[in-house]
Structure formats: structure tokens, C-alpha cells
Amino acid sequence: MAKTQITAEPGIPQVVITREFEAPRDLVFRAYTDPELIVRWLGPRELTTRFDHHEPRDGGRWRYVSTDPAGNEHGFHGVFHGTPSMDGIVQTFEYEGVPGHVALETVTFEEAGGRTLVRSVSSFQSVEDRDGMVASGMESGVRTSDERLEELLVELQGR
């Protein structure tokens, strides 16, 4: 069972998320960087997600679109700072439904005893931006994503 902790302290324009998976670091990293795997766990189950592009290198751009059952599309995009590696992924993040609001995301992967601790820090441009992201239902999205990723990791390990 993934243990997801979401921290959003009052007045601090950040969200810190930690979660632990029963899988080795290289597999978790692959699930975070292979677009064919990402679309299998990212976001609510009722959405269908497709990548327009995903260029995992310094300055590379990424964009994906999630479509809900009514056909509404939600676009997200950003760029990579540095080339993603198991030491970490640093990228910008913008939801196109609220354009002009950008976050910096840092994801790190730490392995211990066959388990991997994933830590994600999102730094926003303002506390208002952070609060808007939390109010948009971020927590439920994160918890569902983690459940789905856990299921995918079980499947990929043939357990």
C-alpha cells in the first residue's frame, strides 16, 4: 500500500509529496519517464491521457492532454531543467486551464531495502497559486495516481 503524505503548510508556496513503493528505483524511475507508462497511472481513472511530446533532456519540452468522459480536454506542459536521471527530475509545470501560473517540480527517488521513496517538491510563484492548485482537487488526484502507479508496478514486476 502506497503511503502518500501531502504537505502544504499555510503561507508557504510549496507542496511536498512523499510516497513509498514496493519496487526498485530503476523501475519507478522508468514509470516516471516513459510516456507510455506515465499515461497508465497519471491522474484520475476516468481520464484518458496522451502525450503530444516528451523530450527527456535539458531544455526538452513535454505536453500532455487529459480528456474526460464528456470530451473536455485539459492540457499541461513544461520543460526539463537538466536531463532527467535517477538522481532526480527537475521540470516546470503549467496547467493550461489557468495559463501564466508556473511551478517548479523536483522529483527524487531513494531506494532502501527494495522499496523506493519518491519525494516531490513543487515550488509555486505565489501562495495564491499553491492554494489554487490544492483547491483544484490535487490531493484526490495525487492519491489516485499513487494507487494506479502501485498497481502498475505490481504488474510490471509480475507479482
Add this chain to the structure above:
Amino acid sequence: MAKTQITAEPGIPQVVITREFEAPRDLVFRAYTDPELIVRWLGPRELTTRFDHHEPRDGGRWRYVSTDPAGNEHGFHGVFHGTPSMDGIVQTFEYEGVPGHVALETVTFEEAGGRTLVRSVSSFQSVEDRDGMVASGMESGVRTSDERLEELLVELQGR
């Protein structure tokens, strides 16, 4: 005289800098985005700065190196999120002397009565990172840069 205000609140991983210049917005924007102009005002006067690359487009990378009188080199690099425009510049920022610590910088330009207010928000990955940047002499560097930019803007306007 540029009025530079630097705000770094305790416990908040951000630095907010505002400064006002006696110049129209398009000229100030050019001074912020033309590498031949940037090197004429950025940083302490005793350093010589050169750009390795400066690609002002979505995902474009930038890197410059500042050399001190003793020949020591200090590299900085990042990527642009979105294409820089007068509506704003959003970019990542990393000082290579302390690798692995990245900030998200947002610079906006607001014109009123022939003057331009430049507002810069730097969001760090942690309060420790922010405090490290402030302790490195950031304030003196910012104030010198603003003086030099003011001088350059006077020159460019033929005043």
C-alpha cells in the same frame, strides 16, 4: 535613481525584487533579453561575463560564465519556460558552484508614465536554498546590477 526593493521573508522560500527604471518597457525588455546588453549590466563591475548560449524560446537553454579578476569562472544556466515576451520571462536558474539547486524566476515589466517597474520573483526548492542565495551576497549583486542597468538605459536613450 533605481529604487530596488528586495524582500526575503523568514521561512518563505522566495525572493521578490522590484525596481523602477526611467525607460520605456520595450527598452528595458531588450536589456533583459539581448545577451550583448545583458553582459553590460549583470553582476558586479569587476566581473566579465560571456554567454555560451542564449536561446529565447520555449525550452531554450541559456548559460553564461562570469570571470573574476583572478581568472576564476562562475557558471550559471537554465531553461526558458515559454518564449520570453514583454508579458514576462519565466526561466529556471542554477549556479554551477552549488549544483543541484534550482530556482524558478519570473520577471515582469509594467510601464507607467514612461517608467518601467520590473518585478522579479525567485521561487527556490527550499528555504535553505533561498537563505544560501541571500547569504552569498545576492543583495549587493542585485543593487550593483540595477545601478549598471540604469546607466545603460540612460546611454541607450542618448540622455
